[in-house]
Amino acid sequence: MNEAIEASYNEAKKLYARHGIQVDDVLRKLSEIKISLHCWQGDDVQGFLFKDKQLSGGIAVTGSYPGRAGTPAELRQDLEKALSLIPGQHKVNLHAIYADTTEQVDLDQLEPRHFQNWVDWAKQQGLGLDFNPTLFSHPKAEDGFTLSHKDPEIRDFWITHCKKSRRIAEYFGKELGQPCVTNHWMPDGYKDAPVDRLAPRERLRDALDEIFSEEISEEYNIDAVESKLFGIGSESYVVGSHEFYMGYALTRGKSICLDAGHFHPTEVISNKLSSVLMFTDQLLLHVSRPVRWDSDHVVTMDDELLDIARELVRGDLLSRTHIGLDFFDGSINHVAAWVIGTRNTIKALLRAMLEPIEELKKAEEERDFTTRLALVEEFKSYPFGAVWDYYCAQNGVPVREEWLTEAKDYEQQVLLKR
Numbered sequence: 363m364n365e366a367i368e369a370s371y372n373e374a375k376k377l378y379a380r381h382g383i384q385v386d387d388v389l390r391k392l393s394e395i396k397i398s399l400h401c402w403q404g405d406d407v408q409g410f411l412f413k414d415k416q417l418s419g420g421i422a423v424t425g426s427y428p429g430r431a432g433t434p435a436e437l438r439q440d441l442e443k444a445l446s447l448i449p450g451q452h453k454v455n456l457h458a459i460y461a462d463t464t465e466q467v468d469l470d471q472l473e474p475r476h477f478q479n480w481v482d483w484a485k486q487q488g489l490g491l492d493f494n495p496t497l498f499s500h501p502k503a504e505d506g507f508t509l510s511h512k513d514p515e516i517r518d519f520w521i522t523h524c525k526k527s528r529r530i531a532e533y534f535g536k537e538l539g540q541p542c543v544t545n546h547w548m549p550d551g552y553k554d555a556p557v558d559r560l561a562p563r564e565r566l567r568d569a570l571d572e573i574f575s576e577e578i579s580e581e582y583n584i585d586a587v588e589s590k591l592f593g594i595g596s597e598s599y600v601v602g603s604h605e606f607y608m609g610y611a612l613t614r615g616k617s618i619c620l621d622a623g624h625f626h627p628t629e630v631i632s633n634k635l636s637s638v639l640m641f642t643d644q645l646l647l648h649v650s651r652p653v654r655w656d657s658d659h660v661v662t663m664d665d666e667l668l669d670i671a672r673e674l675v676r677g678d679l680l681s682r683t684h685i686g687l688d689f690f691d692g693s694i695n696h697v698a699a700w701v702i703g704t705r706n707t708i709k710a711l712l713r714a715m716l717e718p719i720e721e722l723k724k725a726e727e728e729r730d731f732t733t734r735l736a737l738v739e740e741f742k743s744y745p746f747g748a749v750w751d752y753y754c755a756q757n758g759v760p761v762r763e764e765w766l767t768e769a770k771d772y773e774q775q776v777l778l779k780r
């Protein structure tokens with residue numbers, strides 16, 4: 363370990379210890395947190411099953427930065443590179459369209475064997491896997507409706523796909539010895555104001571009931587449902603709204619997925635965590651960054667990211683929260699995007715853990731709001747960077763922006779040669 367990094371760390375430790383924060387313990391806890399890296403950042407949500415199909419579902423990737431992964435092997439290679447620049451042991455989140463197979467299969471025919479290469483790779487890398495049925499970028503999703511479609515044949519196709527997806531997830535869970543979180547998101551909605559808001563919601567409720575009627579142990583698979591306020595082309599009405607899924611998840615014992623970019627522009631998910639987790643056992647987060655109408659920018663160290671981390675840490679909610687990332691930026695190096703977003707998420711958790719929580723809670727209980735505000739503000743400039751540098755060095759990953767040099771080398775050696 364570099365002497366300067368160690369010396370700065372030891373000085374920082376003393377400062378935090380004055381407020382009862384044991385930094386070595388914090389780092390041990392931090393190392394237990396898994397972040398789920400979304401595979402779809404690596405190839406602009408293209409997938410491998412339908413190579414020529416345009417991205418649909420009211421989500422869009424802009425930018426044509428060179429080098430995006432074009433095969434499962436390339437995507438795994440890129441993920442390995444990204445993971446080598448991120449401290450800790452994490453998970454990879456797959457969508458169904460990322461099946462690694464030479465068979466011509468449609469979504470309703472997918473089986474665990476189509477993901478065997480991913481499972482073998484995850485085992486070899488010591489990673490967990492999460493999963494998502496893909497209810498977009500497909501001819502049967504072209505009019506913007508899937509599980510709530512009025513045509514029963516189309517609905518059944520998607521129901522079968524989701525059932526198959528849960529079986530694949532169960533296989534991941536069994537093989538990898540840790541549960542796979544399966545997130546159900548579908549774009550269903552209308553561009554303009556509908557007359558009948560109820561019927562599609564009834565159909566969606568019934569379709570989900572059918573999908574989840576197959577019992578799968580939570581030891582292997584945990585189901586989550588993800589709401590959205592609006593998408594491109596579904597500006598006026600989304601069938602799976604927040605209220606819809608709150609009600610659904612609470613009455614069916616499922617987990618809610620809160621995507622940071624799926625609410626009103628001034629509405630934040632950090633303020634929802636303590637409420638939702640009071641009534642559900644587990645929660646899935648899609649950590650993302652909304653910018654105006656877009657929900658999927660690379661995660662930066664902004665106030666909301668820090669507030670999400672604070673809520674999880676202060677409320678002791680981490681053990682019940684699955685943290686996934688969800689952004690797709692095609693205008694920058696695809697590997698660097700993962701590294702920036704994931705390092706920021708971990709760093710925000712570290713910052714939250716390095717706050718004098720007991721002291722702050724005590725001040726609040728005593729209505730000493732002056733102390734509360736003063737300490738929160740002072741801790742913003744405490745030397746968490748020295749602790750972060752030490753953590754990176756301890757985990758054998760580049761310290762500070764050294765990772766960028768490696769990402770640029772990788773771009774020259776690998777990405778630009780594709």
Ligand SMILES: C[C@H](O)[C@H](O)[C@@H](O)C(=O)CO
Pocket residue numbers: 402407421494547588590621648657688
């Ligand atoms: C590709 C993902 O399933 C998708 O981003 C979804 O999670 C979402 O957030 C859609 O806006």
Ligand SMILES: [Mn+2]
Pocket residue numbers: 547588621648688
């Ligand atoms: Mn999402």
